[in-house]
Amino acid sequence: MHSYLGDLGLLRDRRFALLLTARTISMLGSSFAPVALAFGVLGLPGATASTLSVVLTAEALPMLVFMLVGGVIADRLPRQRVMMAGEFLMAAGWFALAVMMLTGWTPLPALSAAAALAGISTAITFPALTGIIPEIVPTDRLQTGNALLALGANASRVLGAVLGGGTVVLFGGGWALMASGAMFAVAGLLIAQLRLKPGERPRGEAHSMLADLRDGWREFRSRQWIWVVVAQFSLMVMAIQAGHGVLGPLLAKETLGGPLAWSAFLTGEAVGTIAGVLVSLRLRPRRPVLVAVLLCFPAALPYVLLGFDAPIWAIVAGAFVLGVSFDVFGVLWQTTMQREIPAESLSRVSSYDVLGSMMFGPIGLLLAAPAATFFGTEESLLGCAVIVVLSTLAALLSPGVRNLRAPRLQTADLK
Structure with a gap:
């Protein structure tokens, strides 16, 4: 019997x-960043969509390059310390961007370097977060723990999307970025208070980094359901990076009214993720990966609506549906990985997951501006929707995706 009261x-x-408090504050900082950075860069003298693409790519590429290193570090060292270091690095990156915006000294190489520091910190933090959850949460409550962490993160996205857009409009992107940096610093201080028992910490053996990476790769490629969905997401993320990172804000600036309209879009998506938590707390599918992949189809909806010049209320509604679907996907995916992957390899497998999923993201960012120029912004957004649908259909052809069954403790009926 599952109940919301029992979950709490x-x-x-x-x-x-x-952990929940620290992660919620960190995600609040992250939710300020997209609106602040996008419209802060676009508001610079002489800035274009290409300028924004370069800065966002500078953040995304180091994240990919250092992701595997982050996985090895998180499997070798106490994950609490790794997460703490990542939050402080993130704070340094956003503080640097804020200072540049506020002082007016904004050379593109310096903006890119600060964005790269933020990307490196993400590569350090995320594998450690995936691995630390099973160290704290009992196995039979993993899905509940992941859902509650998602609830905190999603509530932060809602609040951050509203406050971030308002802060940009009232005070400018620099102050919004400064607020983000302060939140990451607070999250790092909270993580510093987290203490795990010695026996619960990962026990790394004296292997070379290459040997650790090979072991992690062996765990990753031995499970068809992982690498198929990661391949699917490599294409989906390329489309989503282009749509959310460049094309969406560009269309908002051109025809929808600017940062407030795009904040409304992000708010609708964030509210959807909160509603998704209520679903993910109750949902215990027999085939969790199959259900998760099916939930990727709605990711195309917002881009279709944007591409066909739908009214803003319909676009926000489409973002809401996207938020619900992606939240349930994330909880099912994280829980399945944490139950199926050995604890000593979990951070490395997670790093391969993120690296593979994100590896084409910078390509999406780089191609977004040229695509908008040559094909049009609306047409390019429709192209993003096509990529989402086709990649999801391809993933459903995999027997591993369709047939992986959850353990008995995860298959309780909805109550």
Whole structure:
């Protein structure tokens, strides 16, 4: 029997509550960043969509390059310390961007370098986060723990999308970026208070980094459901990076009214992710990866609506549907990985997951501006929708995706 009240009982665990608070504050900082950075860069003298593409690519590429290193580090060292270092690095990157915006000294190489520091910090933090959750949350409550962490993150996205857009309009992108940096610093301080028992910390053996990477790759490629979905997401993320990172803000600036309209889009998506948490807390499918992949189809909806010049309320509604679908996908995916992958390899496999999923993201960012120029912004957004649909159909051809069954403890009926 699953109940919402029983789910909330996990909050009585001090370590989980501390992790949840830190992650929620960190995500609040992250939610300020997209609107602040996009419209801060676009508002610079002489800036174009290509300028924004370069800065966003400078953030995305180092994240990919260092992701595998982050996975090895998180499997070798106490994950709490790795996460703490990542949050402080993130704070440094956004503080640097904020100072440049506020002082007016904004050479493109310097903006790109600060964005790259933020990307490196993400590569350090994410594999450690995936691995630390099973160290804190009992196996039979993993999906609940992932859902509650998602609830905190999604609530931060809602609040951050609203406050971020308002802060940009009222005070400018520099102050919004400064607020982001402060939140990352607070998250790092909270993570520093998290203490795991010695026996719960990962015990790395004296292997070379290459040997550790080979072991992680062996775990990754031995499971068809992982590498098929990662291949699917490599194409989906390329489309989503182009649509969310460049084409969407560009269309908002051209025809929808600017940063407030795009903030409304992001808010609709964020509210959808909160509604998705309520679904993911109850949903216990027998085939979790199959259900997760099917939930990727709605990711095309917002781009179709944007491409056909739908009214803003319909576009925001499409973003809401996207948010619901992606939140349930994320909880099912994270829980399945944490149950199926050995704990000593989980961060490395997670890093291969993120690296593979994100590897074409910079291509999407780089191609977005030329595509908007040659084909039109609306047409390019429709192209993003086509990529999402075709990649999802291809993933459904995999037997591993269709047939992987959850353990018995995950298959309770909805109550």
